[in-house]
Amino acid sequence: ETRRVFSAALMAVASLMSSPVLRAALADPLLGPDLLWKLDASSSSDTVPSTPRLIPDEELLLVYGLDEPDEETPAHQITAKTMPDPASPRGTTAPLGTPARVRAPDGDGAMMTMLEASFSLLNFLMNVGQFTLPVLFVRHGWFAILLIALGSALCAHTALLMSDALVQLMRRGVPTPDYAELAMEAVGLKFALLAHGCSLAELLTFNCMNLIGLGKGVVSVFPALSMESAMCLCIAICVGLSAVPDRHFSYIALISALAILAAEGTCFLGGLELSQWEEPALLFNNSLQIPSSFALIIFAAGTHPLLPCLMHNTRTRREYRSSVVVGWAMFTVISVVLGGGFFYMFGFSIQPLITENTGRDLSLQTVPGGRALQRMSGIWVSVKLLGAIVPVTRPISQSLARKAGVQLPAGNGGWRSVLLTLPILTFMLVSASFMQHYIEIFESLIGGSAMGFNALTFPAITYLQICEPKRLEQRISALAICGLGLVLPLLVVACP
Numbered sequence: 290e291t292r293r294v295f296s297a298a299l300m301a302v303a304s305l306m307s308s309p310v311l312r313a314a315l316a317d318p319l320l321g322p323d324l325l326w327k328l329d330a331s332s333s334s335d336t337v338p339s340t341p342r343l344i345p346d347e348e349l350l351l352v353y354g355l356d357e358p359d360e361e362t363p364a365h366q367i368t369a370k371t372m373p374d375p376a377s378p379r380g381t382t383a384p385l386g387t388p389a390r391v392r393a394p395d396g397d398g399a400m401m402t403m404l405e406a407s408f409s410l411l412n413f414l415m416n417v418g419q420f421t422l423p424v425l426f427v428r429h430g431w432f433a434i435l436l437i438a439l440g441s442a443l444c445a446h447t448a449l450l451m452s453d454a455l456v457q458l459m460r461r462g463v464p465t466p467d468y469a470e471l472a473m474e475a476v477g478l479k480f481a482l483l484a485h486g487c488s489l490a491e492l493l494t495f496n497c498m499n500l501i502g503l504g505k506g507v508v509s510v511f512p513a514l515s516m517e518s519a520m521c522l523c524i525a526i527c528v529g530l531s532a533v534p535d536r537h538f539s540y541i542a543l544i545s546a547l548a549i550l551a552a553e554g555t556c557f558l559g560g561l562e563l564s565q566w567e568e569p570a571l572l573f574n575n576s577l578q579i580p581s582s583f584a585l586i587i588f589a590a591g592t593h594p595l596l597p598c599l600m601h602n603t604r605t606r607r608e609y610r611s612s613v614v615v616g617w618a619m620f621t622v623i624s625v626v627l628g629g630g631f632f633y634m635f636g637f638s639i640q641p642l643i644t645e646n647t648g649r650d651l652s653l654q655t656v657p658g659g660r661a662l663q664r665m666s667g668i669w670v671s672v673k674l675l676g677a678i679v680p681v682t683r684p685i686s687q688s689l690a691r692k693a694g695v696q697l698p699a700g701n702g703g704w705r706s707v708l709l710t711l712p713i714l715t716f717m718l719v720s721a722s723f724m725q726h727y728i729e730i731f732e733s734l735i736g737g738s739a740m741g742f743n744a745l746t747f748p749a750i751t752y753l754q755i756c757e758p759k760r761l762e763q764r765i766s767a768l769a770i771c772g773l774g775l776v777l778p779l780l781v782v783a784c785p
Contacts, residue, residue: 400536400602400603400604401535401536401539401599401602401603401604401608402603402604402608403603403604403608403609403611403612403615404612405536405539405540406539406599406602406603406608406609406612406616407611407612407615407616407619408539408540408542408543408546409535409538409539409542409599409680410592410599410612410613410615410616410617411542411543411546411616411619411620412542412543412545412546412676412677412680413592413595413599413616413677413680413681414546414589414590414592414616414617414619414620415545415546415549415550415620415623415673416495416499416549416589416592416677417498417499417502417674418585418588418589418590419549419553419589419623419624419627420549420552420553420642420643420644421585421589421641421642421643422437422585422586422589422624422628423627423628423631423632423639423643424585424639424641425437425582425585425586425628426628426629426631426632426639427632427637427639428574428575428578428582429573429574429575429578429579429582430569430571430572430573430574431571431572431573431629431632432572432573432574433582433628433632434625434629436579436582436583436586437586437621437624437625437628438621438625439583440583440586440587440590441586441590441617441618441620441621441624442617442621443745443770444587444590444591444592444593444617444744445613445614445616445617445618446770447593447744447745447748447749447770448593448596448613448617448748449610449613450748450749450751450752450756450767450770451471451593451596451597451747451748451751451752452596452600452606452609452610452613453752453756454471454475454748454751454752454755454756455471455597455600456606457755457756458470458471458474458755461474465597465601466597467597467598467684467687467688467691468484468485468488468594468597468684468747469481469484469485469688471484471597471747471751471755472484472485472747472751474751474754474755475750475751475753475754475755476750476754480750484742484743484747485688487739487742487743487747488594488684488739488743489685489688490739491594491739491740491743492594492595492681492682492684492685493685493716493717493720494724494739495681496678496681496682496717497717497720497721497724498724499674499677499678499681500520500523500524500674500678500717500718500721501520501721501724501725502670502674503519503520503523503670503671503674503675503678504516504517504519504520504523504721504725505519505667506667506668506670506671506674507519507522507523507671509663509664509667510664510667510668510671516725517722520718520721520722521718523675523678524714524715524717524718526675527675527678527679527682527710527714528707528710528711528714529707530675530676530679531679531682531686531702531706531707531710531714532702532703532704532706532707533679533702534698534701534702534703535602535680535683535701535702536602537702538679538680538702541676542676542680544672544676545672545673545674545675545676545677546673548669548670548672548673548676549669549670549673550623550627551669551672552644552666552669552670552673553627553631553643553644555647555662555665555666555669556631556643556644556646556647556662556666557627557630557631557634558662559646559647559648559649559656559659559662560630560631560634560635560646561634562656562658563634563650563651563656564650565651566633566634566635566636567632567633567634567635567636567637567638567651568633568636569632569633569636569637577784578784579784580777580780580781580783580784581780581781581784583777584740584741584777584778584781587740587741587744587745587777588740589624590617590620590744591740591743591744591745593743593744593747593748594684594743595680595681595683595684596613597684598683598684598687599612602701631643631646635651636651638651638652638653640653644666644670647659647662647663647666648660648661648662648663648666678714678717679710682710682713682714683701685713686701686706686709686710686713687701689709689712689713690705690709693709695709697709741773741774741775741777741778742774744774745770745771745773745774745777746770746771746774746775747774748770749767749768749770749771749774750771752767753767753768753771
């Protein structure tokens with residue numbers, strides 16, 4: 290009788306423990322019931338709840354050109370049911386010993402669509418480097434169109450290579466691999482530390498330059514403010530904006546991307562009022578400066594440290610890859626049209642920052658009404674940079690969250706993002722206060738050392754080591770890109 294009672298009690302406990310309600314109650318409070326039901330209930334001994342399985346409607350983690358599907362299972366028919374379970378994670382931690390993470394499966398309401406991801410990517414690409422690209426036409430004439438198209442296409446290609454490597458890591462049981470995990474899996478700890486350091490240096494320096502430019506724009510509109518007061522005001526606004534989820538921030542990003550077009554458009558309208566245009570016919574010139582000009586394009590178009598965060602907050606892999614193509618295509622068209630238009634109007638009087646030509650003639654004298662155009666351009670530049678700072682801090686805040694064991698919500702945003710972003714922005718404020726007097730030194734230092742590595746060398750190495758492409762042309766092209774990233778800094782130094 291005692292044995293029957295004990296057996297019945299065990300069956301009751303087992304039934305109770307299998308209840309979804311109790312699972313949600315006993316789970317980590319940061320992992321809500323709305324995510325638990327999407328995990329496979331039949332977790333085996335080698336699969337822990339921190340590793341989401343593919344759900345039936347989820348986008349396939351299939352990299353075309355790398356995976357060769359079976360003849361019985363055509364590529365378009367492969368579903369989550371035919372895909373194997375993810376590889377067993379190491380205990381309950383992801384690589385590098387970071388806390389295990391769970392993100393909402395694709396299709397969650399907080400995730401970005403293809404169009405929204407394109408808005409965010411375009412905001413990354415339409416950065417302050419856009420103001421310097423017209424100088425390429427002064428250096429090389431109309432040959433600059435080919436340089437811009439080549440540099441943009443190369444950056445888009447390496448972004449897709451990086452996405453292939455990220456997907457491979459997801460198959461191995463890493464739910465949301467980041468920059469450091471790619472490097473760790475590809476080469477090892479030392480390479481991971483190098484990649485992590487280069488990405489942080491690029492992001493922090495880039496954001497400090499954004500803050501400096503933002504402070505100057507605010508001061509130009511409100512001359513009574515000091516530079517330090519203006520930057521403090523901007524930091525306070527950015528802290529509040531960090532609470533906005535990525536999906537909603539994508540529309541702020543669209544406004545920010547349009548703001549830089551408005552700033553350049555203000556200069557363009559000023560050029561339309563000139564009594565005469567330069568109308569240069571130079572096709573090609575100055576071949577020795579091609580390496581430094583190409584590095585300038587990479588500086589503007591190389592946003593690769595931000596891409597893992599963007600990919601993990603996009604609904605499906607297919608939509609992310611489409612957003613990469615659309616984003617860089619729009620960047621190419623905008624850069625060519627505006628840069629070529631400025632060159633046709635202002636010719637060889639184009640300044641290092643095209644906004645300095647706003648309201649001026651070919652001899653750089655202020656035209657009637659030019660002051661108003663300059664102030665309007667300053668307002669648009671401020672709007673652009675205000676919407677650019679928060680997205681650049683996302684990868685850094687996510688890295689801090691992992692170190693602290695904090696689970697950020699899918700799509701970021703909320704009070705946790707605010708608390709994690711606050712120390713980052715404070716550090717930026719202190720750094721920008723110092724760097725504002727040495728802008729050219731820091732730009733050349735970071736641009737020459739980190740950008741080529743992040744945009745060219747790193748994606749190629751991780752693709753070769755993690756994806757192990759089967760086709761010879763894939764390996765050769767990746768090796769060529771890796772070599773270009775390694776020699777580019779040397780060429781820039783040799784041919785300034």
